Amino acid sequence: MRILVVEDEPDLAATLHKALTEEGFAVDVAGDGEDALWQAGSVNYDAIVLDLMLPLVDGLTVLARLRAAGSRVPVLVLTARDSSAEKVGALNTGADDYLTKPFTFAELLARIRALIRRAAGSPAPLLRLGEVTIETSSHRVTRAGVDVELAPKEYALLEYLALHRGKLVTRTTLHEHIYDERDATMSNVVDVYVAAVRRKLGRDLIRTCRGEGYIIDA
């Protein structure tokens, strides 16, 4: 899952980057509104964490422009402004959720995951794929009731395909959603991770559409 963190306080942005990365997200950071718009326009993010008080272009304007451009990306507004008018304004501009600073990271994480699940159309936190289950909150994966250890990128790939099950996902899309801009990787890493997941969870879980991508059947 790839996330854009828009935050002008450099320390907080850095903290969120390393904490979210540790949770298996691919994280990009934008320090001002212009950068945020540019990045959101060039990458198909799974969620955006947006501060409202931003240099150059303020957060509400960023949000309004994203929505005006037809973006459906889930946006969580994270700001120190806590008046109900601010919350109403943000939600009415197109925000999906609102969290005030100071916050606990666990809550931020839970909200981001909920936003991503809802956006993918499967709000249940437990995904069942035949004998395989995926707990999105804890990244716990089992096969026939037995825990299976997955590397973070393997899990990210599995979760993305599982959330979009029934839909063909191209290699490029998969790559975009499990890596952030700092990762420089070769194009065949997706195939390598798919092979690893198949080895651990069975050959039939992920089906290959030759020349196009991968799909987990519904």
Next chain:
Amino acid sequence: MPSSLRARLLLWYSAVFLVVLSTFAALAVWSIWRSGVDDLDERLGAMAAQLGSAVVADGTGRFEVNLAEAAFAGFGEADDAPYYAIWSADGSLIDRSDPFIDAAFPGGSTARTRDERREVIVRAESGTVVLVGQSLAEVYASVWAATTALGLGGAVAVLLAFFGAWLLLGRALAPIGRIARTAEAMSESNLGLRIDVSTDDELGRVAAALNRAFDRIQEAFERQTRFTADASHELRTPLASQIAELEWALARPRTPAEHEGSLNVCMRAAQRMRAVVEGLLTLARADAGAVAMQREEVDLAALAREVVDASRALADQRGVHLRTEGMPAIVRGDPDRLRELITNLVSNAAQYSARGDEVICSTSVAPGRAILEVRDTGPGIGAADLPHVFERFYRANKARSRAVGGAAGGAGLGLAISKWIAESHGGRILCESALGQGTRFTVELPA
């Protein structure tokens, strides 16, 4: 007294109306009485003159009233008919129309009222004295009729005036009800309410004045709310950074280098919070007037050198050149506060300047004044932001607000504090700037 203004005004109005009406009615009745009596006197006088001229002495000391029979017919017939009596010059009764009238000689010419009768006494040329009298019943009757008519008419007029005034007062005082209801409905969450002003009369002006007062209250309230929101924002942001960093550091085992990084993040956040809290405390004490200012001789030039030397390391780091120039400028003031003022201005200038920019802190004197100037060659402040730079938490350019500044500078309170320090020394602070032209802060203090 009733508590309603309407009832009280009505009571006063009715009382005054009643007094005026009664006075008028009394005057009218009195003048009707007067003219009735005057008319009667005139008639009786004419009769007396006629009778007087009709008295003829027959030469033997006897008198005869030489008058046509018809002229006598009117006298003494009915109760209310006129009556007469005639005396000779020596006071002996010559004739009278009715045997029961008082035969006492009345003396000289006069008109008198006796026993509800009016009597006119005339002394003719011959010396004969003639009295003609008549009952006042007719005059009384007309006075009574007038009194009754005035009383009834007056009562109707009073009632009409009373109800008319009740209605008019109701209409005139209705805006007071509206004003009261609006003021009653006004509350913290409802400060936008205004009285509907439709007239230009006294109440309209009261309503307009109240509306203006409400505007000012709302403005002050909103300023306060904004200030509180800004203050909490300034505290929540570093707090959020600190908590998130600590959560990350404690989530799982970390290396010593990672711990050190976390501690640095927490330290920076704590310093920012300290700057905000100190700034807020200073301004809160300033607002309460609870800050005692020392008064001693201070050289602004020496303070400026001190501040610039202390800020040099930070400025060098940012590639900003700092220097001082000018002559000694002695003022009487609080050296710590003045140092804070200069520090705020210098670090503000350094903070908003880019690599290669210059910040010059100069001092000079003018008659009765010492002048300190801090000017930079930075990006300048736009005309829209210029009037607000001394407001608490106002930031012209948020992009640079996170850069490390000195004292409360980074918290958005530095210039507000500087303004307070200048003003509490009896001086003032000015800001001149334009985008791309750099910025100049001028502090003028009484020497």
